[in-house]
Amino acid sequence: MANLLRIVLLSLPITFVTFSCFAQKGLKHANPQEVGMSVERLERVAKLAERYVAQGNYSGVVTMIARKGKVVHLNAAGSFGVDDPKPMQTDTLFRIYSMTKPVTAVAAMMLYEQGKFRLDDPVHLYLPEFKDQKVWVDGKEVAAKSPMTMRQLFTHTAGLTYGFTPDNPVDIAYNEQKVLDSKDLAEFVDKVAKLPLRFQPGTRYHYSVSVDVLGAAVERMSGVTLDEFFRKRVFEPLGMQDTFFNVPAEKMSRLASDQYWDKDSKKIMTVPPSSQRNYKDNGMYSGGGGLVSTASDYMKFAQMVLNGGTFNGVQILSPKTVEYLSLNHLTPAVRAEGANAYPGLSLHNGQSMALGFGVVTHPAWMPAISSKGEISWAGAAGTKFWIDPKEQLIAIALVQLYQAPWPLRYDLKAAAYQAISKLN
Incomplete structure (x- = not known):
C-alpha cells in the first residue's frame, strides 16, 4: 500500500x-x-x-x-x-465496464453518418428478434404502444432493464435467463427479445442493457463483430493499443x-x-460494459x-454529429419519470442523457463543480x-x-x- x-x-x-x-x-x-x-x-x-x-x-x-x-x-x-x-x-x-457505453455510442453514430439507420427507426428493422416485443404491465404482458427505437437505446429509454431490482418480475426473469452471462451477442439478443419490456418504450429513463442491444445492432449493420468494428474503425485509427474485449x-x-x-x-x-x-476467450462483446483499457x-x-x-x-465523426450526440435527448417528462431509476445509479438532479453519455444540464444542481454541456460516464x-x-x-x-x-x-x-x- x-x-x-x-x-x-x-x-x-x-x-x-x-x-x-x-x-x-x-x-x-x-x-x-x-x-x-x-x-x-x-x-x-x-x-x-x-x-x-x-x-x-x-x-x-x-x-x-x-x-x-x-x-x-x-x-x-x-x-x-x-x-x-x-x-x-x-x-x-483496468476493467472499465460502463465506460464502454460511450465507445459503442460513437461506433453507432459512425454508422448513422453512413446512412445505415435513422435515430427514430424501430430497433426491429435491424434486430428482427425485437419485433412485437411485449411490455409487462400490472402482472401481464401487453402490446407495446410503440416499438422501441434506436435513439431510445442510446438514452436508456427503450423500456429495457438490467436485472438489478430483486423484486421486479422482469428483472427476476433477466437473472433467471442469465441474460448478462450470454455466450455471445446473438444469444444475448435472443434472450432479451423473448422477455417483456419493463416500461413502455420512450416513457422514462431506466438504466439498462440497451447499449448492449445497440452494440448488437452495430454488428448486424456493419457485418462484422463488435470486437472487429471497435478495433479497426476506432481503436487502431486512434492509436488505442491497450483497449480490448479480450486481453x-x-x-x-x-x-x-x-x-x-x-x-x-x-x-x-x-x-x-x-x-x-x-477476459481471455470471451465471445460476448458487451457494448454496455465489456472493455479493458x-x-x-x-x-x-x-x-x-x-x-x-x-x-x-484521423476523423472518426463529424463535428456536427459530436455536437448533436452531446445534447440533452430527454424531454422533461421522460427525465422526470426516470428520476430514481436505481439507488446509486440514477441521474443526478442536474444531469440528463445525451447519446451514450450523461450530460450536465444544470451545473448548480450537481453534487460537485461542473459545467453546462459536460458529458461523462462511469464504470461499475x-x-x-x-x-x-x-x-x-x-x-x-x-x-x-x-x-x-x-x-x-x-x-x-x-x-x-x-x-x-x-x-x-
Whole structure:
C-alpha cells in the first residue's frame, strides 16, 4: 500500500522524458501554466489519490487530466491490489465496464453518418428478434404502444432493464435467463427479445442493457463483430493499443486486481476467481460494459470527442454529429419519470442523457463543480471520466473496486477544477 508512483507534469527533465511517450503515441503534453492550470495545485490531485490509498480505501488509483488538447497530469498511486503488491503503473489495464457505453455510442453514430439507420427507426428493422416485443404491465404482458427505437437505446429509454431490482418480475426473469452471462451477442439478443419490456418504450429513463442491444445492432449493420468494428474503425485509427474485449496473454500481467469493498469487514477483498469476468476467450462483446483499457488510451478516445470527432489527424465523426450526440435527448417528462431509476445509479438532479453519455444540464444542481454541456460516464468498478467542452478539460480516474462507498469521483472534480488558474 505504501508503494507510490507519481508522474505529475513539473519542470523536471524526467517528466519530459516520460511525456515524450505520449507524444509518440499521439497525445500531446504541456506545462500546466501554458493551458491555464497551476503546477502547484495539480499536486493536490496526486495527494488526493495518495490519501485514498493511505486510508485503505483503494489499493491503487490512476488519474489523468488534459486541458486544451494537452496532457498536464498523469499519476499512479498505490499497488495493483491487496493480493498483488507491485506498484500501480500509469499503463495499468483496468476493467472499465460502463465506460464502454460511450465507445459503442460513437461506433453507432459512425454508422448513422453512413446512412445505415435513422435515430427514430424501430430497433426491429435491424434486430428482427425485437419485433412485437411485449411490455409487462400490472402482472401481464401487453402490446407495446410503440416499438422501441434506436435513439431510445442510446438514452436508456427503450423500456429495457438490467436485472438489478430483486423484486421486479422482469428483472427476476433477466437473472433467471442469465441474460448478462450470454455466450455471445446473438444469444444475448435472443434472450432479451423473448422477455417483456419493463416500461413502455420512450416513457422514462431506466438504466439498462440497451447499449448492449445497440452494440448488437452495430454488428448486424456493419457485418462484422463488435470486437472487429471497435478495433479497426476506432481503436487502431486512434492509436488505442491497450483497449480490448479480450486481453492479450502478454498483457495480462498489467491487469489490475479484481476487487470489491466488503462492508461487513470494512476491507478490500479480492473477487474469487470463479466469479471474475473472463477476459481471455470471451465471445460476448458487451457494448454496455465489456472493455479493458488504460488511462492514456481512454484519453485518446475522449480527446477525439472533445476535438469534435478528430484526433491526431484521423476523423472518426463529424463535428456536427459530436455536437448533436452531446445534447440533452430527454424531454422533461421522460427525465422526470426516470428520476430514481436505481439507488446509486440514477441521474443526478442536474444531469440528463445525451447519446451514450450523461450530460450536465444544470451545473448548480450537481453534487460537485461542473459545467453546462459536460458529458461523462462511469464504470461499475469505480472508474470515471468527464469531458468539459466549456473549459476544454478531460479528467479520468481509474480504480478497480466494486461497491466502493467513497466519493472519489466528486473529490476528483474539486481537485481538477481548483487547479485551473485561468478560465477558458
